[in-house]
Each structure stands twice: as C-alpha cells, then as structure tokens.
Amino acid sequence: xxxxxxxxxxxxxxxxxxxxxxxxxxxxxxxxxxxxxxxxxxxxxxxxxxxxxxxxxxxxxxxxxxxxxxxxxxxxxxxxxxxxxxxxxxxxxxxxxxxxxxxxxxxxxxxxxxxxxxxxxxxxxxxxxxxxxxxxxxxxxxxxxxxxxxxxxxxxxxxxxxxxxxxxxxxxxxxxxxxxxxxxxxxxxxxxxxxxxxxxxxxxxxxxxxxxxxxxxxx
Numbered sequence: 382x383x384x385x386x387x388x389x390x391x392x393x394x395x396x397x398x399x400x401x402x403x404x405x406x407x408x409x410x411x412x413x414x415x416x417x418x419x420x421x422x423x424x425x426x427x428x429x430x431x432x433x434x435x436x437x438x439x440x441x442x443x444x445x446x447x448x449x450x451x452x453x454x455x456x457x458x459x460x461x462x463x464x465x466x467x468x469x470x471x472x473x474x475x476x477x478x479x480x481x482x483x484x485x486x487x488x489x490x491x492x493x494x495x496x497x498x499x500x501x502x503x504x505x506x507x508x509x510x511x512x513x514x515x516x517x518x519x520x521x522x523x524x525x526x527x528x529x530x531x532x533x534x535x536x537x538x539x540x541x542x543x544x545x546x547x548x549x550x551x552x553x554x555x556x557x558x559x560x561x562x563x564x565x566x567x568x569x570x571x572x573x574x575x576x577x578x579x580x581x582x583x584x585x586x587x588x589x590x591x592x593x594x595x596x597x598x599x600x
Contacts, residue, residue, distance in 0.1 A: 382414075382416075382417065382470050382476060382478065382479055382486075382570060383412070383417055383475070383476060383569040383570060384470050384471075384473065384474055384476050384597050385408075385470050385471050385594060386409070386592050387405065387408050387409060387441070387471050388592075389441075390442075391441070395439050395441075398438055401426050402424060405424075405445070407591070408591065408592045410590055410592060411424060412446070412590070413448035413450075413451055414427065414446050415445075415447060415448075415451040415455075415507075415511045415513065416448060416450065417567050417568045417569050418448045418450070418451075418525055418529075418567055419528075419567035420446065420448060424447070425447045425448070426444055426447075427444065427446060427447035427452050427455070429444075429445060429459060429464060429469060430461050430463065430464060431457035431458070434457050434459070434460030435460055436461050445469075445470065448525070450525050451513075451525075454510070454512045455510050455511050459510070466503060467507045467510060468500065468504050468507050473503075474597045477492050477597065478493060478500065478504040479504065479513075479570065481570045481571050484516075484529075484533075485515075486570075487514065488508055489504070513525075528567070529568050529571060531566065532566040532568035532572070533571050536563070536571055536572045536575035536576070537575055539558070539559045539562060539563075540576060543559065543579065559582060560586065560589045563586055563590075564590070569586065569593070572586055573598075
C-alpha cells in the first residue's frame with residue numbers, strides 16, 4: 382500500500398467534502414489510497430473517520446481518495462477516536478506493512494513483528510477493514526483482484542523486456558515505457574515488488590507516482 386504525503390490543507394474554504402477531490406488528485410495521484418486501483422471514473426473522497434460516526438466532514442487530515450470497492454467495504458466502521466487502531470497510508474509506512482509477492486496482499490508479519498508499537502495488529506485491522514485480500518466469488522462486483530493481477534502480469538512482462546535490453550540507451554528508452562504502463566495500470570506496490578532488485582526502475586516508479594513518501598524507500 383503506497384504511503385503518501387497529502388501536504389498541508391489547501392488554502393481555500395471547502396464548502397463540501399467533494400471539493401477536496403482535485404487537490405487530493407493533484408497531490409497523491411488518481412489512485413485508490415488503499416488498494417491502489419487507478420480511479421478511471423469519479424474518485425470518492427474517503428473519510429478515514431466516518432462522518433456519520435463523528436468524523437470531521439471537512440477536515441483535510443480526514444481525507445483520502447478511494448475506489449468504490451474499498452469505500453463500500455470500509456463503510457462507517459471507523460468512528461471518531463478509532464484512527465489509532467489502524468495503519469493509514471498518509472501517516473504510516475504502509476508499503477512495508479504488506480507483502481505483494483502472492484496473488485493477494487498479505488500482512489508482512491516478518492517485518493511488523495520486529496516492531497513493538499502494535500503495527501502488526503493495526504495492519505491486520507486495515508486489511509480486514511477494506512477486505513484488501515478479497516478473492517471475489519462468481520458474479521461478485523469487486524474488480525480489484527483482477528486489475529491487480531493484470532498489473533502484476535504487465536510488470537512481469539516489463540521486467541523480462543528490461544532484462545532483454547542490451548545497451549544502456551535501449552534501457553533508458555524502455556524505462557519510459559515501463560513508467561507509462563505502471564501509471565496506467567496502477568498498483569504501485571506490485572510494480573515495486575516485481576522490480577525490487579532493480580534500483581533504477583524503482584527510482585523511476587517513485588518519481589512517477591505523485592505524492593509517494595520516498596523516505597520509506599531509502600536503502
């Protein structure tokens with residue numbers, strides 16, 4: 382799950398929470414803050430603390446962008462005062478909290494169990510909150526699984542293409558193709574996992590997805 386930096390609240394008066402959408406898109410890109418699905422239609426401004434359960438309706442710190450699948454599953458579960466029970470992509474290192482080696486995201490127990498701040502349980506809670514590891518049943522309307530696997534196939538194909546390039550010039554040109562395909566297919570964490578041992582591609586991906594918290598990726 383890509384960690385993002387939304388920056389300070391825009392210096393405008395938000396009369397309704399939907400007014401925050403263009404500012405969020407500009408700062409963190411047109412991707413779901415949870416599953417990383419590209420938001421090709423109307424993105425949904427998500428309230429971390431549900432506005433129906435006491436969450437601030439117009440508070441910048443309470444906003445994220447979400448796809449309809451994550452937003453529907455999250456619903457109004459998180460009430461005011463419950464933020465500390467979960468990890469959040471705009472405040473925590475959510476990239477290393479999950480593993481994308483398999484078809485479905487998993488909580489990175491090996492990494493989180495080294496911490497003594499409750500991060501492991503918070504990651505588990507977040508995974509369950511938006512059902513990030515959902516494998517949809519027949520006729521279930523949840524395209525996250527299929528889109529994620531398509532992105533993974535694109536990334537694996539791109540990796541093979543990268544390794545087949547024979548000259549630095551060829552790779553420089555092909556890198557532009559990788560970045561364009563990654564931005565179009567989304568799922569930043571999948572691409573970063575597939576190219577985990579190729580630094581130049583990882584740097585390009587970090588630069589191409591706006592608002593990514595790069596400090597979590599320093600080696």
